[in-house]
Amino acid sequence: MDSTTISSPAAPAASSATASPVGPPPSAGNTLVKDLPAGLVVFLVALPLCLGISLASGAPLLAGLVAGIVGGVVVSWVSGSHLSVSGPAAGLTTIVLAGIQQAGSYEAFLVAVVLAGVLQVALGALKAGVIGMYFPTSVIRGMLAAIGLILILKQIPHFLGGDEDFFEDLNFFQPDGMNTFSSIGRAIGELQPGALLIGLFSLTVLLLWERPFVKRNKVLGLVPGALIVVVCSILINLALGSMRPEWQVKTTHLVKLPVISSVDDVLGSLRFPDWSVLLNGNIYLLALTIGIVASLESLLSVEAVDKLDPLKRNTPTNRELLAQGTGNIISGLLGGLPLTAVIVRSSANINAGAASRLSAFIHGILLLMAVLFLEDVLNLIPLSALAAVLLMVGYKLTKPALFVTQWKLGWAQFLPFVVTIGVILFTDLLKGVGVGLAVAAFYILKANAESAYFFHYEPDHQPGTVHLKLAEHVSFLNKAAITTTLDRFKPGTRVILDGSDSVSIDYDVLEAIENFRQSANDRGVELVLRDIPQVQVLGH
Structure with missing residues (x-):
């Protein structure tokens, strides 16, 4: 793709991958x-x-x-x-x-x-x-x-x-x-029946609270849907005790x-x-x-x-x-x-x-x-009211669009994704992540067998400019080194990130570069991308 230039004013920059996040954190009052x-x-x-x-x-x-x-x-x-x-x-x-x-x-x-x-x-x-x-x-x-x-x-x-x-x-x-x-x-x-009634009511409220008309309302937008759910669920259960005692939620299904x-x-x-x-x-x-x-x-x-x-x-x-x-x-x-x-x-x-x-x-x-x-x-x-809150959280973590996105990225991204899900579902988190890593590593080793990895950066002839050139093949294993290098650039630096010699750049690295591109303005860094495709970062 054509070179993309991002000019930005001076701003604080993180010094390393393990340094504080980009820019000063918002104040407590804000x-x-x-x-x-x-x-x-x-x-x-x-x-x-x-x-x-x-x-x-x-x-x-x-x-x-x-x-x-x-x-x-x-x-x-x-x-x-x-x-x-x-x-x-x-x-x-x-x-x-x-x-x-x-x-x-x-x-x-x-x-x-x-x-x-x-x-x-x-x-x-x-x-x-x-x-x-x-x-x-x-x-x-x-x-x-x-x-x-x-x-x-x-x-x-x-x-x-x-x-x-x-x-x-x-x-x-x-x-x-x-x-x-x-x-x-x-x-x-x-x-x-009482627990189901309260659960359905709670889920309805939470869904309504996601609608734009609620978020735009100055008063309702300040009140969390979960608080409404909790208060109303208590009142509904107390009302059931008077109107339909057989429907009232048992004490064993209340917070203890x-x-x-x-x-x-x-x-x-x-x-x-x-x-x-x-x-x-x-x-x-x-x-x-x-x-x-x-x-x-x-x-x-x-x-x-x-x-x-x-x-x-x-x-x-x-x-x-x-x-x-x-x-x-x-x-x-x-x-x-x-x-x-x-x-x-x-x-x-x-x-x-x-x-x-x-x-x-x-x-x-x-x-x-x-x-x-x-x-x-x-x-x-x-x-059941708290379960409704967690049902909403669960849905947001596993929306169907996420599966579609991973599928479009190809087998190297989709297979580790679905394998991780399957193993976690039927065993536990650490086993699932371990197996997912093994599947991802297989694709990396397969790619590395075809082209060796390296990357280097050197000062350009122009003062204050750094020319960073990526290798023929860049895998997710290089993500930490690239992220660390990018985070070390100080405000006022002009960075040329060059992928013209790269046959393939792993999605994880492209995502890290895209995150850096989006924050370059806050860092005070001028960034030029050469032959590096932009990707859609989750959440944007």
Whole structure:
């Protein structure tokens, strides 16, 4: 294609791929109008999940809430991500369940959580976060689509009022012996009319709140649809108790928050690490397992969140490991579950219109307030209303248009995408990503067998100009190096990015270049593209 020139005024530039996102973050005052309702939505989604993950992990009920509070109040500010939300993760459920049994007590298990956090801090200090740059777009999109499908399938039983287990279990086989599809079948047989009525009403409200006429309204646009859903669902259920008692949603299908009347009750309910187990070698092996798995899940999640971010900001991955490690140290010391960056709550955060990390912080504060003051009200919320919120999140993650887009990109992008989805659906997240990476690597190795990879850049004869020439074949494995190089250009630099010698440039690299092109104006960089095709970036 013809050369494309983007002239831009001087602006701050990121120094590396692991530096702060492009440009200064919006101030809290400018984003509060968006972050406050988004934080409320994430809180409503996170509350039952924190409780359910505690139950599924065999941990004290308060442990999940402690992890959620730490993830919101602490990790949101230590992390460099603007939109990700951290908390207890379903991907660690089986590890926690087995770990508590292996350690001999929950107090002994907490020592492993603290040590896992120390390991993550060390990994961040050693700059191990760069591994997050090597996950191809097709696999990340497959992970998002799979989580969207799982959310839809997992929430159907709660939407119908036929399942009492409400937690973020992403695995096909559940701890209660059921699987994703058998749970739906059982729920249909045990359908509760009241729960279904509230679920349908909630879904209708959420769909209406997506319509332009609501978004344009100055008053309605400020009120999150999830808040309307929660308030109305409580009122409808109370009305059913008076008008049709047999339709009223059972207490087993309402939010179950532990009743705590004072701060002393909170302190009395907390568990603390039993440091006497430090001489037990199994504790260190358990800590290693938690630290590695939690780090991988966090890196996958923030990579996915960056792709969903409307502003296409980059999360500094080394800092993310430091943040997650800090969170796990504090959570373990306070008796909480291990935590990670979690894509379900992060997706809900983005879909609710969050603009900065303030929304995640607000969600953490609301969780803390809920523990101390709001349990009586929150325990009136029907789970079918919250299921409707998650159904909307799931649909937005796996829209049919996404599958069409991946198909049009060819087999090298489509096959890793669908394989990742299939394996995650029937096993778990990490296995699915691993198999998806293997399929993507096959295509890369096949291409590299035909043409070697290299790329270099050298100063042009014109002062202040850098000429960067891509190789004959550029794969997603080169994405980290190219992104890092582009991020290092200072304001006032003229960059010529030359693909005239390239036979093929992988979609992941083209996407990274397109993200840089869109942000060049803010960076103060003048960019010239030669023979580099532009691509449509997801979200634009």
